[in-house]
Amino acid sequence: MTSKGALRLGVAGLGTVGAGVATLLRANADLIAARAGRPIEIVAVAARSRGRDRGVDLSGVRWVDDARALAADPDVDVVVELIGAAEGVARDLVKAALEAGKPVVTANKALVAVHGADLARLSERAGVPLMFEAAVAGGIPVIKAVREGLAGDRLDWIGGILNGTCNYIMTTMRESGRDFADVLSEAQALGYAEADPSTDVDGIDAAHKLAILAALAFGRPVDFGSVVVEGIRGIGALDLQFAARLGYRLKLLGVARRHADGIETRVSPCLVPEGSQLASVEGVFNAVLVEGAFVGRLMLEGRGAGAGPTASAVVADLVDVARGTAVPVWGASDTALSASRSLPRESFVGAYYLRLLVRDQPGVIAEIAAILRDEVVSVRSLLQHGRAAGTGQEAAVPLVIVTHETREAAILAARTRISALDVVLEEPTMLRIEAG
Structure with missing residues (x-):
């Protein structure tokens, strides 16, 4: 990485988040340079279609046919991976970049949840950061809060509402009395749910995020395979009616809890009291609750997805890289991580x-x-x-x-x-x- 001048980025993926990052870097260039101590600019991109209008001027930026080439590109200081998916090009690129001694910033929750333990070891061996603030809860700065802001406390519980699509669906079902299939179709039409909504409504997206939060909160290697996962397909309007009669609201929660004999991690629809903090989080909003021995209970709430919030988190990581700020991926070196076991359901x-x-x-x-x-x-x-x-x-x-x-x-x-x-x-x- 160059010691002077602009921090040069190679960006893989120009979808909603990638275009958002490019837009933010241009719109706030002076502010970002002042906070980073140097300009941050995109010099190379890899994306599936060059001709698509992404709403941002990319003139002067070099296009690369194979995203994996960014790892070896001598003009790229930092690789920004915004492709998504745990396997394939995204994994190959991040692995190659770390092995080449280049910092990586990613928004890829699936990659970090599934391969984060191996990638953290590569990051530590190469002495370069792997940053992923945007992988959990969009623009909510929960990674930094847990890993750095709460580094001195023992955390016993972390979790919350980690998927805005599911929260929107259940909020709308409760308010309208309509059934799951009808509200899901509406969410797809509004762009809150994908054409194939399985990752969201079956709880996988929330489980990726919870696995990452549990690793950070409890100082252990990430363990996505141990998360018990249930989605919201089986929730009916009748359940929301009964919940209200009993004084509860229904939310898809990710919960990680420390026990004397190990760590509990699960994603499932849960009833929460109507007067509780999580009950008040509605629509597409996310919320992360943390409980620590000294800090007590904290809640961070905001938009968990979208071009603006997610781009903001990506750029925050880039500012840290530009400053030379780096912390171990899971908050401690690999040899210092806990061996706490995952508890069975x-x-x-x-x-x-x-x-x-x-x-x-x-x-x-x-x-x-x-x-x-x-x-x-x-x-x-x-x-x-x-x-x-x-x-x-x-x-x-x-x-x-x-x-x-x-x-x-x-x-x-x-x-x-x-x-x-x-x-x-x-x-x-x-x-x-x-x-x-």
């Missing part, structure tokens, strides 16, 4: 919401109660949504059970046995309850 403990659709006939509640008793699941409350409209054996009513704290192994076993009863007409819906 069966060991998790919490309170649960269980919604059943059952035949409206005598003895049903007694059968269900017997199973819960056998599995040592204590019931806190029971709510039945009126009597069935019809008559006969097929008349059905929804039934909601809220439990006291219990081991997840117990509630999973109870759910399996309950679903096998003749009087239960569909797979029960099970949701965690969090303090929020």
